[in-house]
Amino acid sequence: MNEPPLVPYSFPIIGHTKEYFTNTESFLTTCRKQYGEIFSLYVFGEIITIIGKEHSFEITKNHNDFNFFEAFRETLPTDSLLRRPITFNINLIKLVNDRFSSTGRYITYMNKIQDALKISIDKYIGECIGQKYIKSLDNVASQLVARNIVSIVLGEKFSYDDEIVNTFANLTTEITGLVHFPPILNFIHKSLHRSLLIFRLKYASNVYPKHRNLLFNKLSLIIKQREHEKKELGDTSADILQMFIDFSTKDDIVDLQELTDYIVEFIFISVQATSNALRYTLYEYGSHPEYWKELLEENEMISNIVKDGYFDLKDIDKMVKLDSFIKETLRYWMPCGKDHNIAKLGLQHKTISDYFTFSNGYQVPKGRNVYLYVSNIHETDQIGSTFNGFRYVGKNSPATRLGDDFVPFGRGRHAC
Ligand code: HEM
Numbered sequence: 001m002n003e004p005p006l007v008p009y010s011f012p013i014i015g016h017t018k019e020y021f022t023n024t025e026s027f028l029t030t031c032r033k034q035y036g037e038i039f040s041l042y043v044f045g046e047i048i049t050i051i052g053k054e055h056s057f058e059i060t061k062n063h064n065d066f067n068f069f070e071a072f073r074e075t076l077p078t079d080s081l082l083r084r085p086i087t088f089n090i091n092l093i094k095l096v097n098d099r100f101s102s103t104g105r106y107i108t109y110m111n112k113i114q115d116a117l118k119i120s121i122d123k124y125i126g127e128c129i130g131q132k133y134i135k136s137l138d139n140v141a142s143q144l145v146a147r148n149i150v151s152i153v154l155g156e157k158f159s160y161d162d163e164i165v166n167t168f169a170n171l172t173t174e175i176t177g178l179v180h181f182p183p184i185l186n187f188i189h190k191s192l193h194r195s196l197l198i199f200r201l202k203y204a205s206n207v208y209p210k211h212r213n214l215l216f217n218k219l220s221l222i223i224k225q226r227e228h229e230k231k232e233l234g235d236t237s238a239d240i241l242q243m244f245i246d247f248s249t250k251d252d253i254v255d256l257q258e259l260t261d262y263i264v265e266f267i268f269i270s271v272q273a274t275s276n277a278l279r280y281t282l283y284e285y286g287s288h289p290e291y292w293k294e295l296l297e298e299n300e301m302i303s304n305i306v307k308d309g310y311f312d313l314k315d316i317d318k319m320v321k322l323d324s325f326i327k328e329t330l331r332y333w334m335p336c337g338k339d340h341n342i343a344k345l346g347l348q349h350k351t352i353s354d355y356f357t358f359s360n361g362y363q364v365p366k367g368r369n370v371y372l373y374v375s376n377i378h379e380t381d382q383i384g385s386t387f388n389g390f391r392y393v394g395k396n397s398p399a400t401r402l403g404d405d406f407v408p409f410g411r412g413r414h415a416c
Contacts, residue, residue, distance in 0.1 A: 057404045116148045226245075277333075284389070324399075
């Protein structure tokens, strides 16, 4: 019997490295024209498979054969750093589902978020009477998001603690900065690249120990304070930190190392993606003055009817133009970011069954890394595709609604 065909793979990337890194988009489009919706490349000693829009849903709908999460755990620096069992991630996801869904308790944090935003805006931007120059939007966006997360997770009091806000803001970027270099050692053996990453993270830089020690020390103080203030704390059911403390408590003793790891992991999942989304939205806003008037009018209209100075979810739902503008930004930029080298590929998956067979008969073997060709799925790779900030107005398609053609938050069982 004939073996079903494996996904065809093209020329080694090394021969085309310059083209690949200088103009990934046109390189991938050329490959797609040549090989179709599924093709593989030989990148730094490893074969990777790339899937365009026609077959992407087969992956996202077949999470039993393709495990995003395993790949996520294998590639996130936290896996090498923390080495926690799978229950650790399950607990974390349970907490996020319970506390952060828009229908659930998220509403409890709305005022905290707005207070934290006001502090950050005053501190990093201030009054804008004339024009202002923001030196690093990247820093400002991470500080804005980090302060919110600190306020929600550790409590409002800590949103004034700049040391802790800085750690929340910088931990992910500084660590991913350390691990972003091409896996050239794959040519010798795959495990060498991984070993080098772990070495760089753990021993060759003090970035991780510095942030971790700060978190550990602050958390031990918080735990001691909580012991004293037990009665005054009252109902802690909306308290995220308490949930992390409960996960880390055995026989009435809090394992502070484990608690610190929960906070580190939470920073990884929440801060960078959100501050990237904010930064990208501001870039698009800045470069499209034609939208300013309408977006401001919508905002002013809703701000004028807000009574106690805080927006609630209903007010925010009324900002349909802003929501559409954000969704269009995410379509262009996420989940990979236009500014990265391998910008157009994202949501890495790994085959976990012996073989995965696509509807066109092609197969990928076990262990193969598969990437979604996101700009193809989002159709931003099409000639003539233009940014249309109000594309989704009146379409009943909010930024949080996922679909086969909109994957910034992933798709399927492990979607954000
Ligand atoms: C604009 C902001 C964000 C973006 C674009 C984003 C994007 C993503 C993406 C692409 C995934 C992978 C989905 C997949 O496997 O298909 C993911 C997973 C996840 N995200 Fe987000 N995320 C954002 C904000 C957040 C925040 C603020 C939190 C926490 C409060 C969070 C918690 C999670 C968790 C727990 C997972 C893992 C889900 C699972 O494996 O079941 N994300 N996110």
